[in-house]
Structure formats: C-alpha cells, structure tokens
Amino acid sequence: MRYLITLTRIAQPETPPPAELMSAIMRLGQEATEAGALVDQSGLRGLAAEVEVVGGKLTVSDGPFAEAKELISYAIYEVRDEAEAVEWANRFMKLHRDMWPGWEGVSRVFPLMTF
Amino acid sequence: MGSVDPIRTVEAVWRIESAKVIATVARMTGDLGLAEESAQDAFVLALEVWPAEGVPANPGGWLTTTAKRKAIDQLRRQGVYEEKLRELALRPQPGPEPELLTLIFTACHPEVAVEGRLALTLRLLGGLTTAEIARAFLVPEPTIGQRVYRAKTALRKVPIELPPAEELPARLASVLEVIYLIFNEGYAATSGESWTRSDLCFEALRLARVLAALMPASSEAAGLQALLEIQSSRLAARVGPDGEPVLLADQDRSRWDRLLIRRGLDALARAESTGVLGPYGLQAAIAAVHARALTFADTDWARMADLYRLLAHVAPSPIVELNRAVAVGMAEGPEAGLAILDGLPLTGNPHLAAVRGDLLDRGGRAEEARAAFREAAGLTRNAREKALYERRANPGSS
Numbered sequence: 001m002r003y004l005i006t007l008t009r010i011a012q013p014e015t016p017p018p019a020e021l022m023s024a025i026m027r028l029g030q031e032a033t034e035a036g037a038l039v040d041q042s043g044l045r046g047l048a049a050e051v052e053v054v055g056g057k058l059t060v061s062d063g064p065f066a067e068a069k070e071l072i073s074y075a076i077y078e079v080r081d082e083a084e085a086v087e088w089a090n091r092f093m094k095l096h097r098d099m100w101p102g103w104e105g106v107s108r109v110f111p112l113m114t115f
Numbered sequence: 116m117g118s119v120d121p122i123r124t125v126e127a128v129w130r131i132e133s134a135k136v137i138a139t140v141a142r143m144t145g146d147l148g149l150a151e152e153s154a155q156d157a158f159v160l161a162l163e164v165w166p167a168e169g170v171p172a173n174p175g176g177w178l179t180t181t182a183k184r185k186a187i188d189q190l191r192r193q194g195v196y197e198e199k200l201r202e203l204a205l206r207p208q209p210g211p212e213p214e215l216l217t218l219i220f221t222a223c224h225p226e227v228a229v230e231g232r233l234a235l236t237l238r239l240l241g242g243l244t245t246a247e248i249a250r251a252f253l254v255p256e257p258t259i260g261q262r263v264y265r266a267k268t269a270l271r272k273v274p275i276e277l278p279p280a281e282e283l284p285a286r287l288a289s290v291l292e293v294i295y296l297i298f299n300e301g302y303a304a305t306s307g308e309s310w311t312r313s314d315l316c317f318e319a320l321r322l323a324r325v326l327a328a329l330m331p332a333s334s335e336a337a338g339l340q341a342l343l344e345i346q347s348s349r350l351a352a353r354v355g356p357d358g359e360p361v362l363l364a365d366q367d368r369s370r371w372d373r374l375l376i377r378r379g380l381d382a383l384a385r386a387e388s389t390g391v392l393g394p395y396g397l398q399a400a401i402a403a404v405h406a407r408a409l410t411f412a413d414t415d416w417a418r419m420a421d422l423y424r425l426l427a428h429v430a431p432s433p434i435v436e437l438n439r440a441v442a443v444g445m446a447e448g449p450e451a452g453l454a455i456l457d458g459l460p461l462t463g464n465p466h467l468a469a470v471r472g473d474l475l476d477r478g479g480r481a482e483e484a485r486a487a488f489r490e491a492a493g494l495t496r497n498a499r500e501k502a503l504y505e506r507r508a509n510p511g512s513s
Contacts, residue, residue, distance in 0.1 A: 002374075036324035086124070087128055088131075
C-alpha cells in the first residue's frame with residue numbers, strides 16, 4: 001500500500017538546522033530505501049503561487065506568503081500496512097524532536113489510491 | 116482524536132526490523148533456527164513490554180539485544196554455550212557487509228530445494244507466517260511447514276556468511292531467481308481462479324528493492340528491480356472489471372502506474388550504467404519498450420525483436436524463443452513469427468498454442484487460428500486464461 005507522508009513546519013527556532021539532524025535524516029532515508037519502503041521523496045523549494053477559488057471568484061497570487069505552517073517536504077512509501085507508514089513518520093519526527101530543540105511541526109500520513 | 120493502537124505499532128516495528136534481527140543473531144550463533152526462535156521471543160516480549168512502557172528510542176536495537184540474550188539463554192539451557200563460544204572464537208569475525216544481505220544469500224542457498232528457498236525467503240525476509248505462505252501458494256499449511264523445516268535442516272551445515280567472490284555470480288543468480296519466482300507466482304497464478312495475487316508481487320518487488328539497495332554495483336540486482344517495477348506498474352490494468360485477464364495489447368495504459376514505470380526506468384539506467392545487461396536487465400529493457408510506448412501500436416517491435424535476440428543469446432530457452440516469435444511476428448509479419456515457432460520443443464504448452472493462434476489469425480488463417488486457440492484452452496490450468504482462449508476459439512459467439 002502506498003502512502004504520502006508530508007512534513008509541515010509549525011514553529012522554527014532562530015538556529016539553523018543542526019548538521020547532526022541533516023545526517024540523521026540521510027541515514028533514515030537510506031535505511032528506509034534498504035527496507036524497500038521509501039520509493040520517492042523531495043524537499044520543497046518554497047511556495048511559488050496560490051490559485052484560489054473563493055465565492056465563485058478565481059484569484060492567483062504569487063506571494064509573498066507568511067512562512068508559518070510551511071510544507072517542507074514529501075515522501076512516498078510503499079509498505080505492507082498503515083501502521084508501518086506511521087512508524088516511518090514517527091522515526092522521522094523523533095529525529096526532529098531530539099536534534100533540533102524548539103522546532104515544531106507535523107507529519108501527515110495519507111493513503112494513496114493505487115493497486 | 117485517538118492515538119495509534121500500541122499493538123499495531125509493535126507489529127509494524129517487527130515487520131520492519133525482524134529480518135535484520137534474525138540476520139544478526141544468525142550471524143552471531145551460526146544457527147538459523149535458533150535465530151528465528153530468539154527473534155520471535157523478543158517480539159513476544161515487545162508485545163508485553165512496549166504497550167505499557169512505550170516504544171524504546173531504538174526499537175530495532177532493543178529487539179536485537181533482546182533476541183541475542185534469548186539465544187544465549189537457550190544455548191546455556193542446552194549446556195552448549197561454552198562450546199559455542201569456543202567455536203565462535205575460532206570463526207572469522209563478521210565483516211562489515213550488511214547482515215541482511217547475508218540472510219538473503221543464506222535463505223536462497225543452492226543447498227536448499229527451490230520450493231524451500233521460496234518458503235524460507237518469504238518467512239525470514241518477508242516476515243510471512245507459514246499459513247500466509249500456504250495461502251499464497253495454494254498448498255496446505257503442513258506442506259509449507261515441511262518445506263521450511265527441510266530447508267533449515269539443509270542449512271545446518273552451511274556457514275551463515277556472504278559467498279566468496281568466485282561463487283558470488285552463481286549464488287546471486289539463485290537469489291534473483293527466488294525473488295523472480297515469488298513475483299511470478301503472484302503475477303500469473305499457474306492454477307486456480309485468481310489471475311494475480313498482488314501480495315506476493317508486492318513482497319517480491321520489495322525484496323528486489325532491498326537487494327538492489329544493498330548491492331548498488333550489481334547490474335542484475337538493478338535489472339531485476341527494474342523488471343519487477345515495470346511489470347508491477349501494469350498490475351491494475353491487466354485485470355478487467357470482472358476479474359478477467361486483459362492482455363497487454365488491450366490494456367488501458369492510463370491505468371499503468373507512472374511512479375513504478377519511472378522507478379523501473381531509473382533502475383534500468385543504473386543496470387545499463389555498469390556497461391553490461393544480464394538476463395534480468397534485458398528482460399527489463401524489453402518491459403521498458405512496452406512502458407515507453409504510448410499505445411500498443413506505438414511499440415518499437417524492431418527493438419523488441421533485437422532485445423529478444425540478445426536475451427536468447429545470454430539465456431537461451433524455448434520460452435524466450437516463444438516471446439521472440441511474438442516480437443518478430445509484429446516487426447516482420449506473422450509468417451516470420453510462425454517460422455520461429457516451428458520446431459520449438461514446447462508441445463503441450465498453452466502459451467505456444469495461443470501465440471500460434473494469434474499469428475495465424477493476423478495472417479488471415481482464421482480456421483487454423485481457432486483450432487490453435489481451442490488447443491490452448493484445453494491445455495491451460497488457469498480458469499481465467501481458459502475463458503480468454505475459448506472466446507478467441509469461438510469469435511462472435513459470446
């Protein structure tokens with residue numbers, strides 16, 4: 001079963017992301033690849049535009065946007081069940097909790113429609 | 116808002132970690148059966164402890180440490196711990212290679228009968244129970260139990276380590292074959308009602324991904340991964356609304372899974388970058404010709420025929436010739452395809468009869484074509500396939 005796992009930032013400390021966190025994320029990614037579970041991923045370079053329909057009106061805006069609650073990255077996992085996808089998201093978020101004090105965010109696990 | 120059931124979390128961690136835990140303990144003790152039992156014991160303890168105390172910071176490490184302790188307890192109870200320690204001290208220490216890879220090569224050891232390799236691989240690497248494997252292979256549970264038991268017995272005299280360099284190509288071929296057979300068992304059931312059993316396909320694809328990730332320099336590991344990614348991309352499209360098979364020519368290509376195709380083409384590029392394609396890499400290249408064609412009519416049959424010629428060269432078999440006949444029949448006309456079929460030692464093979472039927476049909480020899488499809492329908496053991504051939508044997512009657 002295929003899952004989309006997104007990472008959204010809620011609050012970020014002044015400090016840059018620690019190098020230790022970055023290498024731990026790389027290691028986790030390698031581990032998930034070697035488990036045959038991680039099949040696609042990418043970081044997002046930011047938000048380029050919003051195209052919105054509200055009250056029958058279409059608006060296109062290209063920012064600037066408030067940086068709070070920004071979508072940071074996504075990953076696609078193929079695993080045997082939902083609990084396994086949640087476990088990978090859990091490991092990913094634990095790294096953030098343990099290695100970047102003050103950072104807050106949420107990982108969301110969406111089942112995708114496939115075979 | 117509910118929180119996730121802790122039992123399900125333990126089970127998920129188990130599925131992710133169990134093969135590595137078994138591999139580590141097997142390497143430590145040199146005893147596969149003991150390793151599997153100890154890992155199971157650690158899992159049972161985790162089911163008791165984690166829901167109450169929380170999942171440990173490093174759950175894989177916890178399971179491994181616990182399983183090692185259980186193994187040592189067991190050896191002590193048998194009074195063989197000291198002896199085992201001495202034996203281990205004499206053995207070369209495990210090298211830096213991944214334990215998981217060692218377990219894969221051990222489960223697929225040529226010492227074990229092929230059926231046993233499949234069952235053991237699904238059990239140790241896939242974490243499937245004997246009952247689940249039995250259901251997947253449509254055989255009674257005790258049969259799988261026997262195969263696993265015999266496999267473990269055969270492996271008792273085998274050291275749990277990676278093969279030496281000179282044996283690696285042959286041993287890798289056995290690993291690739293096991294994964295491919297598991298996939299095929301799911302992809303086209305040889306008997307019974309079910310046309311695909313996608314759980315087996317998924318497990319084989321996962322194992323191919325694991326192997327390719329652990330052996331990044333291996334052309335054939337990448338080739339097998341590419342092949343299975345691309346074949347899996349068609350799983351949804353090859354079954355119709357009533358469960359009937361849909362042949363490649365008739366598939367709705369918008370239902371092909373683009374993510375898997377992209378991953379398959381990436382893996383094929385990795386295989387090609389080594390400068391040589393083996394049998395699996397060539398089959399992946401063939402599958403890629405279909406994947407790249409927007410419609411069936413767009414298929415590059417000349418390239419397909421060339422690739423089959425290469426495949427027939429590195430891995431000659433009547434089945435490859437049969438497929439080459441299809442490609443040549445498309446590239447150069449039905450008569451050229453029929454010429455290849457003549458003399459193939461495939462008497463009694465339903466697919467040969469069906470391919471002949473198709474070539475005859477396209478060559479305007481309708482009566483002979485119907486007879487060939489009648490023959491194919493009489494030969495196949497797959498109920499869905501039989502229905503398909505019967506429809507072609509009696510066109511217009513449905």
